[in-house]
Amino acid sequence: MSSSDSNSSSVDDPNPNPKPLDNQLETLNLEQGSDSIIIQNDDDEEGRQQDQGSSLNGSLNVNSDNHEQDDRIGLVRNVVWRRTNSEMEVDVNGPSSPSSSGYAGERGSSGVSEDDEIQEVAKDSALHGVFDSQAAWLPGKRHVDEVFSVNMKRKREKQAIIISQSLNSFDLVPSIAITEDDASISWRKRKKHFFILSHSGKPIYSRYGDEHKLAGFSATLQAIISFVENGGDRVKLVRAGKHQVVFLVKGPIYLVCISCTEEPYESLRGQLELIYGQMILILTKSVNRCFEKNPKFDMTPLLGGTDVVFSSLIHSFSWNPATFLHAYTCLPLAYGTRQAAGAILHDVADSGVLFAILMCKHKVVSLVGAQKASLHPDDMLLLSNFIMSSESFRQVKLTFIRLLSFHSFLSLLVPLFITIESLLVMGGSIALKSALPHLSPKRTSESFSPICLPRYNPMAFLYAYVHYLDVDTYLMLLTTSSDAFYHLKDCRIRIEMVLLKSNVLSEVQRSMLDGEMHVEDLPGDPLSRFGSASHLGEHQEPTDSPGRFREPFAGIGGPAGLWHFIYRSIYLEQYVSSEFSAPINSPQQQKRLYRAYQKIYASMHDNGNGPHKTQFRRDENYVLLCWVTPDFELYAAFDPLADKGLAIKTCNRVCQWVKDVENEIFLLGASPFSW
Amino acid sequence: MGMATANSGGSEGMELCIFDLRRGQQEGQELDKILFFFPADLPFSTQLSVIGLSEGLITFTRIFSPEAACELIEAERHSHVFYEAEPDIWMVMVVEKSKEAEAIWRIDALREVLKEIHSLFMMFYGPVREMLEKDPSGGLTRAHLYPFVMDYLSDFLVGKKTQLPSFRDCLKEFGTVQMLTVGREAAIEVQSLVRVLESGAGATHCYSLILFQDLLVSTTLSPDDTINLFAYAVQRLSPRALSPGASSWSYLRRGSTPSHVVVGPTSATVSVSDQFHHLPATSPSQDNSYHVKRPLQHNRWSKGKDGFLVTDIWGTETGSLIPSTPTIWLQQTGERMYLCAYQYKSLTLILLVPLSSILNGEQGVSLVKQQVLENVRIEGIFPMHVISVENCLSYYTEGLANITYNAPASFSSLHYFITFVETNVTEASLKILKVEEKLSKGWGGENAYHVSGYRYLLIDDDRNVSRASPPAKVTTLAKESLLAMSKLREEVDLEKSRSKWDNADRDKDLEICIRVKNNAWVIARTTRGKQLYMVLERANETLLYASDAFEKFSDRYCGGAFSLD
Structure with missing residues (x-):
């Protein structure tokens, strides 16, 4: 299961990457006054951590922690948590960033719906009309009316008010004003809800609305689950019209999704599994012990400020194929380049x-x-997801060493962050703003945080040393030792030097610009390569001339109406997804295609009965072809009017193409270390 | 096998309840909600908890989905299938899942069972709500529902187990009618027989339904009423249903699994009757003060000397030994009709005559029966028909009618008034013989609709008609193929229900071909209100081959309805 592999190969990005973060970063405007108010235009995650967590003056001695990874308690006990006002302000300020708030806080947000508007607007401006599916996403909770038209000034004023309110209340960040609850029509009309609650019915997380206002609703969910449980069964799904309610019970933690998105049950359940995994990543499964001691244990404080991590994950359910393929994707790179990176x-x-x-x-x-x-x-x-959605991993700070906790007071299980910022904040902000090439020395930040890998060992914490090498590129060094920070720092310095010398980072930048495989580039001439025995195969030899598949217009899709494909290597546990091409341009179209893939994936991997071998599916939107072999899975989307025979040939060519370039798009070969 | 249930209800592995959300609102009166519960010997607390959960989820789901409340609960070990039969009157079926016992369900097929129970109930007794209003205590309704549903369920019992439609029945469609394909000539014969029948009854609003074996030949009823009456006829009236020793659930229902067959149909039926028909005395719904007719009781119909089917289900007319003629209620017109069924060999003719048109009860009915057979002319009762010249001539040549040429000025010269007169005394009977003979000749037997190499199901949603490979052929399919088809049908069911909620006026066009692990192809295609499902087990391995095979079938047997171009 573990993905393995070691060598290099390069891939283009299947999807435009999620840019919100970047955009946000770029647009981030740091104004450092004595009060150090940061105005963020977007809801980014920038400064999220700060926001959320009360920042601590670090009296905590990291090294003292022992490695009993699951024992957070020991770790934190000695810490004196103190919030600094200045930090708070900073956090809070991200005036327009709902996400920043996302962290902190939903709870007690005094915000009114106006707040939402504010945030939305801010984000809007931040996004600058950049639209890819990811870009359209705003971290943090969603709001009722996404009004973009409010003018910024007004918002800022309001925001200021909100901020002060939130300061007064204990909440760290006003994030999004959450006014919805289960009585609001807008809340009921949300297309997709996610809830986490405890087995006693206490709300832990809700995608929309204030968890605390949803206590009654949460209790209802709990009642349904336990009612069925008392009958000796376990509820999995309730269906009503277009709505599905999906339940997942994980010990004392209940997860529920209520959706009218037409995603298959299996997909929604998989998403709940991931949400649970994300929670475990933050807390480890030893959180269960708290419930053993006290069934009414309130877990919300432990997750305080991580709202944005969940909302980012939930957002990825609508654009990131990794969420249902159970595979990861590589940045396309020349074999040698990846080798060089792998070696160090x-x-x-x-x-x-x-x-x-x-x-x-x-x-x-x-x-x-x-x-x-x-x-x-x-x-x-x-x-x-955790790293990218938590701004603290990339934040720029004046403080030299800071320990942050997501939420201090009950932080027995809370991750800690050490952020070491050695350099100039102002410079950093400028760098961010202008999105300068990576590795501006000013932007270095490093963090050391306990995390748990649920599939690796759900009971124990590992420690992640995270360092952003540039805006998008980050290095993660995971260890079992809680006092390895300085060692890992040394490692990182070595790695960084090698990467710089070998130009890996600039290659990475270039690859990001180039994107993933483009369907328009699908090489012609399938003749020589494929036998007619191929499984998808056609009877007759293709009669088309090699050049025939080249469409006259670039960007109009590939040959035979090919619009997009995803290729998943089963052995490598990696996938490559082609760049979206016309007519799959808008985020809505991309999301729809993503959902169609999700559906065909679920259909192919039917529990107990699957996987099937081949599937051809034509509806009013696409022709989808899926081909599962012991080695790989191919998902391809065509024009709905595509010819079946040609589509099949094209799929064969895509497979060949992928094989031809596999050492650039995949991480190949067994490194001695891995799997 | 694996059908153990957590409940004390025994080995059925199934619970079925009917409840009214408008009743039992007060605390402590919850029992009043329950109109029917199977198994009846479950403790009330268990019954209440099933209903409580159902009610809770109906309320809960309305928060998000006011337009469509809960339809299904899938739990690890059970599926709860919901059907709102009438406003606030819900039917919920809880089935146990078990892989070993092959208890793998397609939800929509189960829901069709609920629908059929309700529609048949309505056909005999009218809407449940009306019955509740008639007797607000609910006693009347319970007294009717209990034996009715139990009789219905007995058809699904094999041994002690309820064999509901499972994945093995994925190439069948409940709630549809199976038609006999007849040639043009036979069709004309049938048509004229229908006319003779309906006119012979002498009333203005007669309807008729003609079956050959278990297949529908002709109907003049509305689609919904046709489905109901057809279902009843196949279950209780068809030659197969009448002949002792044969299962009454021939085409649609009979379990096709070898394991089901182990228990001989006869013995099953008998033991079922024993078990079911001695309704438990503890049953809450047993109340002797109500006289309840049980139209679904087995072995209560037989063929009379005159060829008409008789039953004592409806009792006898007071003061005589003549059994009362059954009556049914038509959904479309809300009218109550006498049901007269005549059988000749494989042919079953059902004639519905409005109660209102026959004043003197049973006497009148037997007169009508006689008329139908003898087609005796009774002055003044025959309706006047306005028909085209063509039909006019054909009637004339067949000796069915005298034609009067004095057409009024308002009619075009091509139309004539005719009256049916002077026909031979045995004309109608002769006609029946003729039709039966023609249909028998054209009938290819049980495997008439088998298409070699294909296992298929064709559904016409607009006409509620389906046709499928013969069950015996479907059983040759591997379990894997059937499971995959069942699953594929669920996918299509979901898509269809979504497009329903999207207010799409028609189903989306959808084509899905899947090559399953065992190399079979399972194919589904929906288009313009039609669905075609197909399993190809010995097909070539390529998709193109499978598609070609599909297209050929479509062209040849479906008039090209599913062909792409």
Whole structure:
């Protein structure tokens, strides 16, 4: 299961990466006054951590923690948690960033619906009309009316008010004003709700609305679950019209999704599993002990401020194929480049590093694991989501060493962050704003945080040293030792030097610009390569001339009406997804295609009966072809009017094409360390 | 096998309840909600908890989905299938799932069972709500529902187990009618027989339904009423249903699994009757003060000397030994009709005559029967028909009618008034013989609709008609193929219900071909109100081959309805 692999290969990004973060970063405007108010235009995650957590003056001695990873309590006990006002303000300020608030807080947000508007507007401006599916997403809770027309000034004024209110209340961040509850029509009309609650019915998380106002609703969910449980059964799904209510019970934690998105049950359930995994990543499964001691235990404080992590994950359910493929994707890179990156990661892995992972956004550049340690793709997804959605990992700070906790007072299980910022904040902000090439020395930040990999060991914490090498590229070094910070820092310095010398980072940048495979580039001439025995195969030899598949217009899709494809290598646990091309341009179209893939995936991987071998599906939107072999799975989308025979040939060519370039798009070959 | 239930109800592995949300609102009166519960010997607390959960989820789901409340609860071990039969009157079936026992269900098929129970109930007794209003205590309704549903369920019992439609029945469609394909010539014969029948009854609003074996030949009823009456006829009136030793659930219902067959149909029926028909004395609904007719009771119909089917289900007319003629209620017109069924060999003719048109009860009915057979002319009762020249001539040549040429000025010269007169005394009987003979000749037997190499199900939603491979052929399919088809049908069911909620005026066009692990192809295609499902087990491995095979079938047997171009 663990994804493995070691060598390099390169892939283009299937989807435009989620840009919200970046955009946000770029647009971030740091105004450092004595009060250090940061005005963020978007809801980004910037400064989220700060926001959420009360920042602590770090009296905590990290090194003192012992490695009993699951024992957070010991860790935190000695810490004196103190919130600094200045930090609070900073956090709070992200005036327009709902997400920043996302962290902190939903709870007690005094905000009114206006707040929402504010945030929305802010985000809007931040996004600058950048629209890819990810870009359209705003972290943090969603609001009722997404009004973009409010003018910024007004918002800022209001925001200021909100901020002060939120300061007065204990909440750290006003994030989004959450006015909805189960009585509001807008709330009921949400297309997709996610809830986490405890077995006693206490709300832990809700995607929309204030958890605390949803206590009654939460109790209802709990009643349904336990009612069925008392009858000796376990409820999985309730269907009503277009709505599905999906339940997942994980010990004392209940997860529920209520959706009218037409996603298959299996997909929704998989999403709940991931949400649970994300929670475990933050807290470990030892949180169950708290419920053993006290069934009415209130878990919300432990997750305080992590709202944005969940909302980012939930957002990825509508654009990131990794969430249902259970595979990860690599950034396309020349074989040698990836090798170079792998080699240096490999070196440090010798020295007590469990996993060394170099990623750019959600794509893997290289990855090495210590002997016998294997990393499950779902863990990678959750880990990278956690890192990318938590601004604190990339934040720029004046403070030298700071420990942050997501929420202090009950923080027995709370992750800690050490952020070491050595450099100039102002410079940093400028760098962010202008999105300068990576590695501006000013932007370095490093964090050391306990995390748990649910598929690796759900009971124990590992420690993640995270360092952003540039806006999108980050290095994660995972260890079991809680006092390895300085060692990992040294490792990182070594790695960074090698990466710089070998130009890996600039190659990464370039690859990001180039994107993934483009269907328009599908090479012609299938003749020589495929026997007629191929499974999808046609009877007759293709009669088309090689050049025939080249469409006259670039960007109009590939040959034979090919619009998009995803290829998943089963052995490597990796996938490659082509760049979206016309007519799959808008985020809505991309999301719809994503959902169609999700559906066909669920249909192919029918429980107990699957996987099937081939599926052809034509509806009013697409022709979808899916082909599952012991080695790979191919999902391809065509024009709904596409000819079946040609589509089949084209799929064969896509497979060949992928094989031809596999050492660039995949991380190949067994490194001695991995799997 | 694996059908153990958590409940004390025994080995059925199934619970079925009917309840009224408008009743029992007060605390402590919850029992009043329950109109029917199977198994009846479950403790009330258990019954209440099933209903409580159902009610709770109906309320809960309305928060998000006011337009469609709970339809299904899937739990690990059970599926709860909901059907709102009438406003606030719900039917919920709880089935146990079990892989070993092959208890793998397609939800919509189960819901069709609920629908059929309700529609048949309505056909005999009218809407449940009306019955409740007639007797607000609910006693009347319970007294009717209990034996009715139990009789209905007995058809699904094999041994002690309820064999509901499972994945093995994925190439069948409940709630539809199976038609006999007849040639043009036979069709004309049938048509004229229908005319003779309906006119012979002498009343203005007669309807008729003609079956050959278990297949529908002709109907003049509305689609909904046709489905109900057809279902009843197949279950209780068809030659197969009447002949002792044969299962009454021939085409649609009979379990096709070898394991089901182990228990001989006869013995099953008998033991079922024993078990079911001695309704438990503890049954809450047993109340001797109500005289309840049980139209679904087994072995209560037989063929009389005159060829008409008789039953004592409806009792006898007071003061005589003549059994009362059954009556049914038509959904479309809300009218109550006498049901007269005549059988000749494989042919079953059902004639519905309005109660209102026959004043003197049974006497009148037997007169009508006689008329139908003898087609005796009775002055003044025959309706005047306005028909085209063509039909006019054909009637004339067949000796069915005298034609009067004095057409009024308001009619075009091509139309004539005719009256049916002077026909031979045995004309109608002769006609029946003729039709039966023609249909028998054209009938290919049980495997008439088998298409070699294909296992298929064709559904016409607009006409509520389906046709499928013969059950015996479907049983040759591998379990894997059937499971995959069942699953595929669920997918299509979901898509269809979604498009229903999207207010799409028609189903989306959808084509799905799946190559299953065992290399069979399972194919579904929906288009313009039609659905075609197909399993190809010995097909070539390519998708193109499977598609070709599909297209050929469509062209040849479906008039190209599913062909792409």
